Amino acid sequence: MITYITRRLVLALVTCWAISVISFIIIQLPPGDFVNSYIANLSASGSMVSAAEADAMREQYGLNRPIWVQYGKWMGRVLQGDFGMSMEWGRPVLEVIGDRLWLTIVISIAAIILTWGIALPIGIYSAVRQYSIADYIFTLIGFIGLAVPNFLLALIIMYLGFKYFGANIGGLFSPEYDLAPWSWDKVWDLMSHLPLPAFILALAGTAQLIRIMRANLLDELRRPYVTTARARGLQEWRVIMKYPVRAALNPFASTIGYLLPFVVSGSIVVSLVLSLPTVGPLLLRALVAQDMFLAGAIVLLLGVLTVIGTFLSDLMLMWIDPRIRAGMHG
Numbered sequence: 001m002i003t004y005i006t007r008r009l010v011l012a013l014v015t016c017w018a019i020s021v022i023s024f025i026i027i028q029l030p031p032g033d034f035v036n037s038y039i040a041n042l043s044a045s046g047s048m049v050s051a052a053e054a055d056a057m058r059e060q061y062g063l064n065r066p067i068w069v070q071y072g073k074w075m076g077r078v079l080q081g082d083f084g085m086s087m088e089w090g091r092p093v094l095e096v097i098g099d100r101l102w103l104t105i106v107i108s109i110a111a112i113i114l115t116w117g118i119a120l121p122i123g124i125y126s127a128v129r130q131y132s133i134a135d136y137i138f139t140l141i142g143f144i145g146l147a148v149p150n151f152l153l154a155l156i157i158m159y160l161g162f163k164y165f166g167a168n169i170g171g172l173f174s175p176e177y178d179l180a181p182w183s184w185d186k187v188w189d190l191m192s193h194l195p196l197p198a199f200i201l202a203l204a205g206t207a208q209l210i211r212i213m214r215a216n217l218l219d220e221l222r223r224p225y226v227t228t229a230r231a232r233g234l235q236e237w238r239v240i241m242k243y244p245v246r247a248a249l250n251p252f253a254s255t256i257g258y259l260l261p262f263v264v265s266g267s268i269v270v271s272l273v274l275s276l277p278t279v280g281p282l283l284l285r286a287l288v289a290q291d292m293f294l295a296g297a298i299v300l301l302l303g304v305l306t307v308i309g310t311f312l313s314d315l316m317l318m319w320i321d322p323r324i325r326a327g328m329h330g
Contacts, residue, residue: 123213
């Protein structure tokens, strides 16, 4: 087991390095650089930047050096906990991200917990009561959840809330706590606003996992060992919960790897609609402005979240499925 975990850790570190290289190259792919975007924005407003000023800016940010030199300097600072200066904001990247990163993680964890909390019992019930009225209802709701985009659901909920309740549903804080320092009152205000965006972000994943759980559990319930357990007179709930449900949980564990970054990257439009202070809209703005240090840091963090999620998935699968543990000793 120690060898398995060590091998996974080494692969995770190598993957993080590869992600850093790929993310830096991708950010450099569009023509031009931040200075070009900056000059274009100033020109649109009627201001002009001389060639000498543009060269000075490129020298300041190191944009006039080869790409491998830029990457080496960037990674050297990242390993020291310094993600560089945001060119657009003129502030350190970690300071720009600030609370947005922690709020994004809070929303992601809430969405994952909500996804599991809804999909697991519904998936089990739909499999055990196959072709019942409830199964058909849950199937219909699941297809609707897969078909309706999250941002459209957010728009509908905002419209209904404003029209019938006169409430502005957007944001994670009440106006009086938006810029206030952190306190227990602000944390409670965040918790009161958290369920709605978490539900909207979790909807598509919940609908998908319901279908996966139902299909896998139906397959397990047809296995010979379930028939044998019933023949021995075990109670039905023990027959279902002890082994078939545990074996059908594998997809739940394996989805952690992509759910963490998906909630962040897939929530950009939803965050814009609901005015959520997450890193999604910040990433979009950084990519448009070609702010490579800010965009690179966010893309790198998304990649690291994926690696962490995949590592946690491996550990959870090892704990859930005895076949994986048997394979490690084989």
